Amino acid sequence: MDIPSYWLRRPALAAEPPLTRWEQELKAALLSGTATPEQPVWAFLSWLCDEHGYITHGTGQEDLTALVPRQSNDIGWFGNRQAVYGSSDAIWAMFFAVMDRPRVPMRVVNAAITLERAGTLEPLYFFGAGGQALAQRPFRSGWVYVLPPETFERDPGGTFNGWPYLSHHCASLETVRPLFKVRVRPEDFPFLEAIHAYDDELLEQQIIQHPNGFPWLADQEGSKQTSG
DSSP states (O other): OOOOTTSEEOOOOSSOOOHHHHHHHHHHHHHHSEEOOOSOHHHHHHHHHHHHOOEEEEESOSOOSOBOOEEOOOSSSTTSSEEEEEESSHHHHHHHHHBOTTTSOOOEEEEEEEEEETTEEEEEEEEEEEHHHHTTOOBOOEEEEEEOSTTEEEOOOEEETTEEEEEOEEEESSOBOOSEEEEEOGGGSTTGGGOEEEOHHHHHHHHHHOTTOTTOOTTOTTOBSOOO
């Protein structure tokens, strides 16, 4: 069985990654507290997670010096605790950095997994939000904070269509102090125009009727696949 079309695949780099420059940027950021990588920003952030094992946290707040555990509201047990939440895939964190939910309240549906299939690892993503909110282009410039991984635990993951997958949903029950931060603009997020726009009422009905039915696309005939 093939991967459902609603899953988004990580973009391919047009050229070899500039690893030497990235290593220099990382060293400088650990000293200064801020990284200013060249484009594409998502590639640098992904490298930090993939190769160095960092955890990332996306937000609109510029001046965080510590992330304190807070009670979350999620339908799953892992994400419904008092914790600091982050992602071991930085593209997922970028979504929360650029979505201006304080200005435009919205329901969001999102996930990032790495699927192991035929001996290869494939990062997959889904991003969705209420259609009424997306019609307002609720985007902002935000920040991705790069966090030390030591106190984080990972959502157990599981299998999808018979293939094992790794979840990138991570949680720390302790306060976490960021190592450094990276500015993220809406145009830096590689899936800005691929955010699924839900019919808000239908989405709420689907979640109530099928709480484990992610990504709740059934009966969403009036919804759109892009945010534009």
